[in-house]
Amino acid sequence: MSKVVLITGGSSGIGKSVGEYLTQKGFVVYGTSRNPENYKNSTFSILKLDVKNNDTIRETVNTVIENEGKLDILINNAGAGITGPIEEIPEAEIKANFDTNFFGPINVIKAVLPQMRKQQSGLIINITSIAGYMGLPYRGVYSASKGALELITEAFRMELKGFNINMTNVAPGDFATNIAAGRYHAPLLDDSPYKKPYGNTLKLMNEHVDSGSNPNMMAEAIYKIINTKHPKGHYKVGEFMQKFSIVLKRILPDKVYEKLLMNHYKL
Structure with missing residues (x-):
């Protein structure tokens, strides 16, 4: 029988690419959107499905199980960008970002675990971000929400081992998607x-997304993970230097790494 996959945020960008790729490979795929029409x-x-609304989470998970009799794979892909000086981002926007990027995925996980x-x-595959491995200037809230998801996955993995349920993170770098258009931008x-x-950094961030990699790279990586018997806890997908930046953070002194980031963002 074909494996059944649920992808949150499956209507565009990475989620859409993954859904189309897995459909071509013979999987039964359900994506989600706040506006499926x-x-x-x-x-x-x-x-x-709205990851900030538990009723829609339960209804959608129940619909998939009623239709297919099982649910093999959850891909927590729905997420939101946010930029701005931390001092100037309204508290409500910080909380809203964590509701989407952190609490939302946790609540979807809770819904599928029974x-x-x-x-x-x-x-369960959580789509995080290479930004979640480091505190990036003017993307600090985004880095924090994705970093929190990275860490809680490590704990979840150990709690779920006894049930033969695997969980992993896939951290993408910059991909050519519409995430920049959907970000909350603190005003200049x-x-x-x-x-x-902030203005210079915002311009640089948008250029990175516009010239980002093809989302099909993520689809191929996720397909490989699905076919791996014992997935690792963390995967990184993106250009070499984006992935290498994580290695540099591990091996360089804090001040040296901070200087590299500030030079990169021309701060």
């Missing part, structure tokens, strides 16, 4: 002490 031409089913325990099998205030450095 806008994606009637999708090559796989799109169900209504079925996976019943099956005595399952794979004329009287802000951060106006010039």
